[in-house]
Amino acid sequence: MSTRRLQALTPYALLLPSVIFLLVFFAYPMVEAFTLAFRAEGGGWTLDNFQTMIRDVAFAPAFRTTLLLILIIIPVQFALALTMALLIQAKLKFSGLFLYIYAIPLGISELAAGIVWFAIFTERGYLNTVLTALGILDKPFIFLSYQNTGWLLFAVVLAEAWRATSIVMVILVAGLQSIPNEFLEAADVFGATLWDKVWRVILPLLRPSLQVALILRTILAFQVFAVALAVAGRGITLLAAEAYRWYNTYRDPNVAAAFAALIMVLSIVSTILYLWGLRTPEEQTL
Amino acid sequence: MKSSNTFLRYVSRGLVYLLAILMALWVLLPIYLIGVAAFSEQLAVYKYPRPFFPSPFSTETMVFFLKSTGVAASVRSSVVVALITLSLSTLIGAPAGYAIARFVFRGRETFRLLVVSTRAFPIVILSIPLAVSFIEWGMYDSVYSLALMHTALALPFTILITSSVFASVPRDLEEAAMTLGCSQLQAFVRVSLPLALPGLAAATLFTFVLSWNEVFAAVILTVRNRTLPALVLTVLDVSPLPYRFAGGFFMLAPSLIFMLFIRKYLFNLWGKVTK
Amino acid sequence: MAEIRLDNIRKTFGKIVATRDVSLTVHDTEFMVLLGPSGCGKTTLLRGIAGLEQIDSGRVFIGDKDVTDLPSRKRRIAMVFQSYAVFPHLTVYENIAFGLRMQRLPDSEVKKRVHSSAELLQITDLLDRFPAKVSGGQRQRVAVARAIAVQAEVLLMDEPLSNLDALLRLEMRAELKRLLKDVKSTVVYVTHDQVEALSLGDRIAVMKDGEILQCDTPLQVYDNPASEFIGGFIGNPPMNFLEVQLSDNAVMAGGASFTPPPAVRAALGNGARVALGIRAENIVAESVRTDGALSGAVLVVEPLGSHNLLTVQVGGERVKVNAHADSRFEPGQRIWLKFAPEKIRWMNRDTGRAIS
Known part of the structure; x- marks a missing residue:
């Protein structure tokens, strides 16, 4: 009897360390984030931190830019990632090499990516060199100036699209691999073009993968801040950057926690929206 | 008729390759350019028009960066944090991953769902409340505390990835070992572990990269014991261009090597995790 | 001596009852086949004997020892898996030496036994290879040799x-039979x-829905199926069943009359429905x-080489008949x-069981 009892307990024993760790370093700080955000300086509960947050001059632009960035980057990323994923699945020669190359940015940090694109867009950078060499510009143009919010945003979009497409690509390839080849061959037999296949077979069947990738990308995008700092300095600001600034520069963890709480709520809301908007109807599962 | 069809097929195949190469360039070109900047002389960085080759090739910029104040120490901190993160998350997460992959028990699905759903939370943001707690507990500004935060960040990944790695080792093999005289533990050590090892190694490498790259928590949780990204970020607006470029390249270089090893396991790592 | 005795083995998975208080005795050196459609509980029963499945109630005896609470490794069993489970x-x-090494046998003994098993299965020239480099059929031989x-x-x-x-299966079937005669397990x-x-x-235990319906020699199971299900499940084509009516003193089926044993008359007299079973041959x-x-x-003539299989409409029912290969039915x-x-x-149509 005792060996049986022991066997039944084994999985729980294996889970225990993870559960404890996640409770202390995940559940606790999550509760704490909201507690901090609603805590007044002398103790007691208050909405002051949120009022301070909203009244801050940087709040509205940070909020707007964060959302704008997500709205622009995600479609670009998904188009790029789907192209890459289809190329990987096209059974090309050297597809292993292509996969490696496409996956490299997966291991590149926001900060490094920001610096890379800063090197390209800076006044004496590569972009200006090319544009003047081609005669499009006669002298270097200052793309990354505080006055050029459009260019700042553009550079950040490129940097983020460059860096974070890999993860979407990998998830989509994994999803594509789970689509049986017969489905596509069946589509071929019925005379589907590549375009038809992508829109009528691949994308609908890829819905679960798309959902996961969208959720992941959106949540990560809410946390982006180092790319913007590296590319645009103070030129544009994002919610996570404000959280960082309130903590580090203004030494006010409560308002910083209010930002954290806001980001968390936004993340959860967007996850719920994706889960609801992209759910696979029960009757369409095999 | 037939030959023109063949011709068309060749053309379209060629276009597919062209597209694949263009995509590869889109990824590689920026890396190449930052590499050029990092391996030119410091003065070349200010030259205009900007040279597209390191002429002459020089490690001067790189050496300047590595010898700058705090860089060596921060690289050490980064490596220490990443190694602790890798060890802790594997030690804590792999058993849980194994349990999910191998045992049927009450609460398994709930636990799995909880772990999956942690990904719906911006974990990095949790470093703000953690910083406050760490100050209270006297654990603030320490590489060990940061490693704990990074472990929390990596743990859900580690659990899901290791469970998919272990699940890819057929259960039959372990059972066969048990009918041949192994205890559960022996079956794990002699059969599952050797077969899972490459996948587990890829997972731990990934954890290392995750920690090496992480900047938000690092910059919030440390003051004097900065990791490399935290250091570079805080001095970003006061640092000269050569410093930034060399730093940028130095930070992304590990990825070039790591991806080479992880490549084969990417879909193991991500494929089943998406379920 | 290793008689296996199963005593009221019950195993449930959630609401599904995999084995319903099954009892069975397998004699020493006997070859017992558990036969049944998928989901009948036969694999669960086997895994219960192996110790890979914790049973809910009942006891398992191997030899005279109660092994119910012992782990696999202490049950002195060997197992061949459906997937072969050869260690890649x-x-x-x-692979073949794995179990011997777990018994801490000296190297010389390991070597001797590995070679003799490999010889029995004719895989001596594969010993240095990794499983990925041998065919499916050879992998299967490795699994058997290991056991x-x-x-x-x-x-x-x-x-x-x-x-x-199909071809390999036929060959391996005969080889297993030859092999296991010598092994004396x-x-x-x-x-x-x-x-x-x-x-x-040597004997077949026919299972369905977690129960053993009949356990007997192959000939008996084939010839005297204990139920309509068994008659239908064993044999190809399945046994024919025609419902009969009581008319005056005779039993009628398809317009012909038959003389049934008294038990059948009694059943019919009690209002039960009765079927007459007969095999195509x-x-x-x-x-x-x-x-x-x-x-x-x-209705249909299917020439199968050795004979022609006829499907014949008899009244409201269809009957399979083996006709001579050179018969000329249209x-x-x-x-x-x-x-x-x-x-x-x-x-008995109502219970599905044979009337004896």
Whole structure:
């Protein structure tokens, strides 16, 4: 009897360390984030931190830019990632090499990516060199100036699209691999073009993968801040950057926690929206 | 008729390759350019028009960066944090991953769902409340505390990835070992572990990269014991261009090597995790 | 000595009852086949013997020892898995040696036993290879060699042939039979293939819905099925069943009258529905009317080489008949079927069980 009892307990024993760790370093700080955000300086509960947050001059632009960035980057990323994923699945020669190359940015940090694109867009950078060499510009143009919010945003979009497409690509390839080849061959037999296949077979069947990738990308995008700092300095600001600034520069963890709480709520809301908007109807599962 | 069809097929195949190469360039070109900047002389960085080759090739910029104040120490901190993160998350997460992959028990699905759903939370943001707690507990500004935060960040990944790695080792093999005289533990050590090892190694490498790259928590949780990204970020607006470029390249270089090893396991790592 | 005794084995998975208080005794060195459709509980029962499945209630005895609470490794069993479960990270040699090394046998003994098992299965030239480099059929041989090498008193086999292609399966079936005669282990063999069961088993335990319906020699199970289900499940084509009516003093089926044993009359007298069972090879088809024959119309003629399989419409029912290979029946033709009287079996339609 005792060996049986022991066997039944084994999985729980294996889970225990993870559960404890996640409770202390995940559940606790999550509760704490909201507690901090609603805590007044002398103790007691208050909405002051949120009022301070909203009244801050940087709040509205940070909020707007964060959302704008997500709205622009995600479609670009998904188009790029789907192209890459289809190329990987096209059974090309050297597809292993292509996969490696496409996956490299997966291991590149926001900060490094920001610096890379800063090197390209800076006044004496590569972009200006090319544009003047081609005669499009006669002298270097200052793309990354505080006055050029459009260019700042553009550079950040490129940097983020460059860096974070890999993860979407990998998830989509994994999803594509789970689509049986017969489905596509069946589509071929019925005379589907590549375009038809992508829109009528691949994308609908890829819905679960798309959902996961969208959720992941959106949540990560809410946390982006180092790319913007590296590319645009103070030129544009994002919610996570404000959280960082309130903590580090203004030494006010409560308002910083209010930002954290806001980001968390936004993340959860967007996850719920994706889960609801992209759910696979029960009757369409095999 | 037939030959023109063949011709068309060749053309379209060629276009597919062209597209694949263009995509590869889109990824590689920026890396190449930052590499050029990092391996030119410091003065070349200010030259205009900007040279597209390191002429002459020089490690001067790189050496300047590595010898700058705090860089060596921060690289050490980064490596220490990443190694602790890798060890802790594997030690804590792999058993849980194994349990999910191998045992049927009450609460398994709930636990799995909880772990999956942690990904719906911006974990990095949790470093703000953690910083406050760490100050209270006297654990603030320490590489060990940061490693704990990074472990929390990596743990859900580690659990899901290791469970998919272990699940890819057929259960039959372990059972066969048990009918041949192994205890559960022996079956794990002699059969599952050797077969899972490459996948587990890829997972731990990934954890290392995750920690090496992480900047938000690092910059919030440390003051004097900065990791490399935290250091570079805080001095970003006061640092000269050569410093930034060399730093940028130095930070992304590990990825070039790591991806080479992880490549084969990417879909193991991500494929089943998406379920 | 290794008799296996199962005593009221019950195992449930959630709401599904996999085995319903099953009891069974397998004699020492006997070859017992557990036969049944998928989901009948046969694999669960086997895994219960192996110790890979914790049973909810009941006891398992191997030899005279109660092993119910012992882990696999202490049960002195060996097992061949459906997937073969050959370790991909070990060579064929190390695969076969695995169980011997766990017993801490000296190297010389390991070597001797690995080689003798490998010879038995004719895979000596594969010993240095890794499993990825050998064919599916060879992998299967490795799995069997590995199980034989430990010389366990009990050998458990879970559909070992089901992943082989048809030709290889036929060859391996005969080879297993030859091999296991020499090994002298008590064998429990799970399969859903009735031909395999008939060909290999000393006895067959036919299972359905977690219960053993009949446990007997292959001939008995084939010839005297305990229920309509077994008659239908074993044999190809399945046994024919015709519902009979009581008319005056005779029992009528398809227009012919039969003399049933008293038990059948009694059942019919009590208002039960009764079916007459007969196998295709026990029916003689004639193109002319003979005494006591049923009349029917040929629906389908399938030439199978060794014989022609006829599907004949008899009243409201269809009957499968084996006709001679050079018979010349045509679809639509009217024919007469004569049943071999000693081969007729009687079933109670309401319970599905044989009337004896």
